[in-house]
Amino acid sequence: MxxxxxxxxxxxxxxxxxxxxxxxxxxxxxxxxxxxxxxxxxxxxxxxxxxxxxxxxxxxxxxxxxxxxxxxxxxxxxxxxxxxxxxxxxxxxxxxxxxxxxxxxxxxxxxxxxxxxxxxxxxxxSGTGYAADRDRVQWQHDTRADEAKRLAFAADIIRQKLIASLATLETQFESSRAREIAIEKARAGADRLGHQTFNDINAIFAIEGECASAYFAAWHGMPIAWTGTQRRPVPDGWQTYAGRSSLATGVKAENRNASHPVNAMLNYAYAVKLAQMQIQAVADGYDPTLGIMHNSKRGSPALVLDLVEPERPRIDARILDFIKTNNFAAADFVIRTNGACRLSPQLARKVASLIG
Structure with missing residues (x-):
């Protein structure tokens, strides 16, 4: 079973x-x-x-x-x-x-x-097979090889992500000090990325990381509604949202192998969007493994990992809407022996349908 x-x-x-x-x-x-x-x-x-x-x-x-x-x-x-x-x-x-x-x-x-x-x-x-468009793949190579172009691409991608995060913060959360800090940091970060010239991609990632920390801090304490917990209780930590890092990844804080239901739903939704965008990238003639901002690794859709960044806050908004309008039950999730949280198959299908 x-x-x-x-x-x-x-x-x-x-x-x-x-x-x-x-x-x-x-x-x-x-x-x-x-x-x-x-x-x-x-x-x-x-x-x-x-x-x-x-x-x-x-x-x-x-x-x-x-x-x-x-x-x-x-x-x-x-x-x-x-x-x-x-x-x-x-x-x-x-x-x-x-x-x-x-x-x-x-x-x-x-x-x-x-x-x-x-x-x-x-x-x-991909249903269309992989038929590379020479001009588009050449653009990928040229942009990746030219450090100034690569940095400009990365800055624009993260700027788009921060702008999208503003919409999610403003529509999904009530006014609070954490929300206002997150909005302030996202606006300032987007402004810097739009006007500043960068010489190091790590400086761009530092802006992203600071804004992401404030963004998810605004989620802290968000309640999750449960049903049937008198008969089938869930872990106390599942009653509210505490953050993106998983408790199932050891000492190093990581987002993979989610240990909280909200993060498990986010990870699943991100994966569905990645698959959708990878299919589209191949259909459009790009090489999905040739990243510009992300480093290409064997088997990794590095270009799609670049392009999905501005979509993440929009995916977050859909999952937040879903969480707000539903009551969950213990039987919707599995806790694995390492503490990782797994969606039940039919809940996973529901989450996928929100994105796909």
Whole structure:
């Protein structure tokens, strides 16, 4: 079972009830479509036993199993079907697909991305294949190689991020001293990045870091609403929000392997956006591994890590809205033995649907 030996969950009835709750919440989202428009919403799959196969020229998909009893969804898509999504997201879980499926998806321009429970991208296969645009890749090389251009690019990216963070701070949080400090620092930082010339990228990162610290300090103490805690309690630290660093990463403070539900949702949402932007970058002819601000590492979508920065505060706003309008339960999360917090499959699907 997904929640084996985890005391937070209680019994299978709790798990099934919360799974059905999030299925209903996710199903309520129906994107508007123009006449003859191809389905713009991604197909999000989760759970164990996901199956993708080709049957008589059609793609047949069976969603995964997350709880009992469950009505497992099945989808059948024919070539050029308007209901065929442009993206399929696989959220953790397990299952099978064939080489024929990969070929079919490529022919139909469907991208496939898999996101791990930790909020990391496992793999992305662009539906268009990788056909580099020589001019765009050359721009990446030239900008990366010219230190002045690289610094100007980084300063502009972080400036955009700070401007976006202002909107999140102003709309998502009530007036407080911490909020005003964060707003003041973001405005000052954006102004410096827009007018100052930098000789060292670490000076840009220092501005970002100072503003980020103030930004998340404004979140401190934000309440999280819970239901059923008399019967199934949650850790005391989950009642409010304390900060981005995880308690599951040892002495060094890091954001990965979130130990708090809010951070787990943020990490998952960021990963979904990264996958979405990586697919788009490849489709646009860029080399997603060739970063400008971020250093390129083997297998890392460094360019996408650059481009996603201004999107993070907008993602934060969506997750904050979601947290404010929902009550959570112990069965929505798993605590791993190292203290890391993991979303239940159907909650992960809901979070992905907010971004994808």
């Amino acid at each position: 997904y929640h084996d030996a985890n005391p937070l969950f209680g019994d299978a009835d709790d798990w099934a009830e919360r799974s059905e709750h999030w299925i209903a919440e996710t199903s309520a989202i129906l994107p508007k479509r123009r006449l003859r428009q191809r389905n713009p919403a991604p197909l999000i799959l989760c759970g164990h036993g996901v199956s993708m196969r080709i049957e008589n020229g059609a793609l047949v998909i069976r969603d995964g199993f997350t709880h009992y009893p469950q009505q497992q969804a099945q989808y059948r898509y024919f070539p050029r079907d308007l209901d065929l999504p442009t993206r399929i997201l696989l959220l953790d879980g397990s299952g099978t697909l064939s080489f024929d499926v990969l070929s079919w998806l490529a022919e139909q321009g469907v991208a496939l991305a898999r996101v791990k429970w930790s909020g990391e991208i496992a793999t992305v296969a």
